[in-house]
Amino acid sequence: MLSNTKPMDEHVGELLSGYIDGELTQQQRQRVEIHCGNCGKCESELSALRALRRDVSNSRLSEYGEDVWREKMDDTTVKVTRSIGWLLFLGAVLICGGIGIYAFVFESSMGTFEKLLIGAVYGGLALLFISVLRQRLIERKADKYKDVEI
Ligand SMILES: [Zn+2]
Structure with missing residues (x-):
């Protein structure tokens, strides 16, 4: 041994x-x-x-890679924060609109067809809002890439 x-x-x-x-x-x-x-x-x-x-x-x-990574993280944080802001805003708008519609539909003596129509209008507005929001996010993304290229 x-x-x-x-x-x-x-x-x-x-x-x-x-x-x-x-x-x-x-x-x-x-x-x-x-x-x-x-x-x-x-x-x-x-x-x-x-x-x-x-x-x-x-x-x-490649220690500079760490900085790039950190930058990316900051960018992600900004993006997430912005997204949360948008979501909160959108949620608040939908809830406020929902309360208004709820009161309107249940406290008025409208027929079912009219209520459905109002519901469709509200739903359509919500969908439009979401699609505009989505478009904005896509444009922001495109701008970001443009900045990187320049
Ligand atoms: Zn061996």
């Missing part, structure tokens, strides 16, 4: 990160190379570690 030379079939998992970072002794490097040549498990572990290191160093190299 205290012997300095480990058996060849022992896995080299704990040496792999040192191997990639070039921190191993010549002897240890050779052991990793020979072992990975014979052991699929450690070989795939080594290539997985290599890929991981590459990703990490890539993300370190």
Whole structure:
């Protein structure tokens, strides 16, 4: 157990990160190379570690990417806030209109046909409002892309 030379079939998992970072002794490097040549498990572990290191160093190299990401997040926050504002506004308009229509329909002595007609008008207005809102959102999106291109 205290012997300095480990058996060849022992896995080299704990040496792999040192191997990639070039921190191993010549002897240890050779052991990793020979072992990975014979052991699929450690070989795939080594290539997985290599890929991981590459990703990490890539993300370190492109630190400006973090700013872009943050900008994107701010943009999303603005968009979401705006959408919530629109939704609240739309909801309030619909509820106010609904209360008005409700009072009108139930407190007046109109026939069912007239009530349905009023309902259709109200429903149509609501749909128009939603489609205008949607169009506005799409236009805003298009403007955003235009800004990016310029
Ligand atoms: Zn192995």
